[in-house]
Amino acid sequence: MKTPVRVTVTGAAGQISYSLLFRIAAGEMLGKDQPVILQMLEITPALEALKGVAMELDDCAFPLLAGMVCTDDPNVAFKDTDYALLVGARPRGPGMERKDLLEANAAIFSVQGKAINDHASRDIKVLVVGNPANTNALIAQRNAPDIDPRQFTAMTRLDHNRAQTQLAQKTGKTINDVTKMLIWGNHSSTQYPDLHNTLVDGKSAMDLIDQAWYENDFIPVVQQRGAAIIKARGASSAASAANAAIFHMRDWALGTPEGDWVSMGVYSDGSYGIEKGLIYSFPCVCKGGDWEIVQGLEINEFSRGKMTATEKELQEERDAVKALLPA
Ligand code: NAI
Numbered sequence: 001m002k003t004p005v006r007v008t009v010t011g012a013a014g015q016i017s018y019s020l021l022f023r024i025a026a027g028e029m030l031g032k033d034q035p036v037i038l039q040m041l042e043i044t045p046a047l048e049a050l051k052g053v054a055m056e057l058d059d060c061a062f063p064l065l066a067g068m069v070c071t072d073d074p075n076v077a078f079k080d081t082d083y084a085l086l087v088g089a090r091p092r093g094p095g096m097e098r099k100d101l102l103e104a105n106a107a108i109f110s111v112q113g114k115a116i117n118d119h120a121s122r123d124i125k126v127l128v129v130g131n132p133a134n135t136n137a138l139i140a141q142r143n144a145p146d147i148d149p150r151q152f153t154a155m156t157r158l159d160h161n162r163a164q165t166q167l168a169q170k171t172g173k174t175i176n177d178v179t180k181m182l183i184w185g186n187h188s189s190t191q192y193p194d195l196h197n198t199l200v201d202g203k204s205a206m207d208l209i210d211q212a213w214y215e216n217d218f219i220p221v222v223q224q225r226g227a228a229i230i231k232a233r234g235a236s237s238a239a240s241a242a243n244a245a246i247f248h249m250r251d252w253a254l255g256t257p258e259g260d261w262v263s264m265g266v267y268s269d270g271s272y273g274i275e276k277g278l279i280y281s282f283p284c285v286c287k288g289g290d291w292e293i294v295q296g297l298e299i300n301e302f303s304r305g306k307m308t309a310t311e312k313e314l315q316e317e318r319d320a321v322k323a324l325l326p327a
Contacts, residue, residue, distance in 0.1 A: 004035040004066035006081040006121070010112065011088020011130060012040030012070075013049040015235065019242035020085065021053065025062040029246045030083075030253055037067040041077035041088065074115035081120045083253075085245055086112060086140065089130025099320050102135060106321040109136040113143025122147065125252055125289075128154045129245055133187045134265050134279040135317040141267065141279070142325045149277075150291070153252070154265030156191065156281035158237070158244035159183045163193040163222045167200065170218070171208050177201040182283045183222075183263040184303075185310025186317075191281065192306035193222045197297055256286045261294050272299060272307065278314050 007024055009017055017040075023029065024036060038057070042050045050070050057065060071077050078084065090104040109128070116124060124147065128137035133154040141152035164178045171177075179199045184192040195214060198205035209218070221228075229237045251262050261283040270276040271293045283294040299307065318325070 002034050004037050005030065005083065006037045006039055006079075008039040008041065008077050008081040008084040008120075010041040010077065010084075010086050013042050013046040013053055014088060015238035016087050016129065016241045016245070018053065019239045020087065020245055021057060022060065023242065023246050025057055025060065025065040027062075027064045029249050032064070035064045035066040037069070038065065039069040039077050039079070039081055040071070041074060042070070042072055043088075044072045047072055074112050075119055078112070078115045078119045081116075081124060083249060084116065084120065084124060084126045085129060085249065086126065086136065087129045087245070089136065102132060102317060102320045103324070105130070105132065105136050106139050106324040109139040110143045110324060113140035116140065117144035117146050120147070123289075124151055125249065126152045127245060127248055127252075128152070128265075129241065131187070132317060134281075134314055135321065137265060137279045138277075138318060139321060139325065145326070149267040152267065152279065153248070153291075154187060154279050154281070155241075155245060155248055156183045156185075156187045156263045156265050157248040158241050159187060159191055159193065159222060159225075159281075160263040161240070161244055161247070162225045163195075163218075166218055166221055167195065167198065167205060167209075170213070171200050171205075173200050178205075179260045180283075181263065182261070182297075183281045184307045185281050186314050187265060187281070188310075188313060189223045190310040190313045191223060192303070192310055193219055194303055194306075196300065196303060197283075252286050252291060253289055254286075255288070256284070261285050264291060266291060266293065269293070271295065272297075274307070274311055275315065278311065278318065280311065280314060 092101050137152050137154040141149050164181045168175045180197050182194045195205040264284045265279050265281045268274045268278045268280045274280050284291040
């Protein structure tokens with residue numbers, strides 16, 4: 001058996017974590033031979049609920065669960081941690097403007113970024129799930145100057161998975177036939193699900209669908225899927241979000257399948273003309289515990305317009321919290 005690794009999950013008593021923690025402990029994220037120590041962070045009023053979650057984790061008798069820490073102190077939660085899934089965030093309250101929401105989250109993610117900087121493993125892999133995920137990731141990253149910015153990522157995998165399913169259903173194929181799906185930009189309604197490089201059973205997706213379905217159905221359905229689930233379920237997507245977090249970390253740690261890529265919100269190096277330093281979703285290939293942006297994809301005028309619109313939104317989000325970002 002391998003030496004246990006430490007996995008921090010924030011918002012550990014919330015909806016997403018109620019699905020996520022059990023799957024991590026079952027070995028679905030890092031492999032069935034990798035023991036884990038779960039370091040769970042919550043706000044003080046939720047510690048009692050977190051205790052209940054820990055009791056259930058105990059009662060699952062997971063062979064890979066090598067230990068648990070429950071805390072309301074970020075410095076404890078991030079101590080020596082190898083993987084961090086930042087799920088806990090401040091939801092939008094009544095009358096709260098977008099700027100208020102950004103600032104409330106900036107406060108949370110700057111504290112957590114500092115705690116990661118001061119206490120986590122130098123090789124930590126960070127995934128931000130809590131919204132606004134890309135900008136929260138940027139804030140955490142900017143508050144952790146001693147950690148390589150490439151180690152901070154944001155989740156667009158749920159959007160990627162949603163897009164794969166929509167296309168498989170439209171073309172009468174299965175999810176296994178759909179490769180090279182791609183979400184560009186922000187995890188928000190400006191995200192751009194791009195099918196120009198996507199393959200279905202080896203054939204170009206754009207040859208199998210018409211432009212009207214692409215523009216008027218596919219793109220808005222993927223962009224608005226979160227809202228549609230809230231409307232149907234009366235609660236936000238939690239199990240599918242947890243699943244996407246597992247897939248994101250699993251592929252980052254263990255590698256993406258040969259001949260395919262995944263969508264990840266990562267630190268922009270200026271690829272495809274996207275402003276350097278933004279956390280923007282790109283096509284990524286993962287190998288040896290590292291990711292790289294797939295280069296050389298052709299961008300047509302339609303795609304460029306949508307990629308720029310979502311980039312602009314990320315610039316505006318960053319500018320709204322500028323005062324809270326260290327230089
Ligand atoms: P939830 O409200 O059920 O759980 C959030 C938990 O975070 C709560 O238990 C709360 O006490 C905790 N929390 C709040 N502030 C905290 C802090 N400073 N430190 C530690 N814990 C803290 O929400 P749910 O459904 O689990 O969603 C969590 C986040 O994930 C939300 O921001 C949601 O918008 C986002 N989300 C992101 C998706 C993505 O694709 N990137 C998809 C679905 C949800």
